[in-house]
Amino acid sequence: MAIATMAAEKQLDLAALRGTPGFVIRLIQLKFFDGFYDTFAELGLTPATYAILMLVRDNPGIVPSSVATLLRLHLPNLTKILHQLEHAGLVKRSRSKIDRRATEITLTSKGEKLMRDAVRLTAPYNRRMLAPLSEAERSTLIELLNRVSPF
């Protein structure tokens, strides 16, 4: 956080940008990222590793190409992260016996424990990020976002 502090910016005209959803979404994403690190850095998780480990938790044996597609990562970049996660003892990679080109990813017990800890922080984090909204509005927002989302 070295970005200049707010000052007389209040009287500026932001109407056009505030009506541009792409711009507002970018600001919100930065807010979620900042909040993510505040919450999950103590567990050593980044937004990317959180999503990867969660996807593996719910889909044991998933292959890297599926993870890459769903999380919008390029396979070479995912390979590097998976190498780190394996080195940290959080996931295990093993050759598929059906298609020996494919690698099946599963969580280790250490990975499972980490995600249990992470899940405990998740709901409060989400609530904090959406604090300006009521419970009903939060549900509405999440539903609308999922309809707009590519998946």
Add this chain to the structure above:
Amino acid sequence: MAIATMAAEKQLDLAALRGTPGFVIRLIQLKFFDGFYDTFAELGLTPATYAILMLVRDNPGIVPSSVATLLRLHLPNLTKILHQLEHAGLVKRSRSKIDRRATEITLTSKGEKLMRDAVRLTAPYNRRMLAPLSEAERSTLIELLNRVSPF
């Protein structure tokens, strides 16, 4: 676009991630960025330069530190972009007479023309990105997003 194509990913369990607004917002932002380049690349605009030029258009004489704060950019990075925009003849920078450390940014007539062209593409682009929603739902979403946004 070299990310693997969708295949058997449909039968995977994505419930946890879909209930995580930060994750869905990230996917949506990528969708908006892709769509932005499809729409505005012909004008030579990026999401960053679009936002900067729009902010200058609506706030002529705005100083770089305010732009940086509002757009969540760091001043050294903004400096570089402003240099490019000035070199492209889209903005003009002049020393403030009140505070001679400050630089006042304004659009050139070329910059104004560019933004008129850009504005014509904006509404259709936004509508396309939010196509899965009805008109009323679009308004609701934009209103909720603005309430969650830091500004």
Add this chain to the structure above:
DNA sequence: TATTGTTATACTCTATAACTATA
């Protein structure tokens, strides 16, 4: 002593090309 803007630089994220091993 603090702030504005700049330069230089480092770091992270994302993207592409080329290779291997399997199919």
Add this chain to the structure above:
DNA sequence: TATAGTTATAGAGTATAACAATA
């Protein structure tokens, strides 16, 4: 011939430190 995964590398985006000019 095509696909899964890997390696190496390039590029864009973001971050920090140090400085000059001005307040």
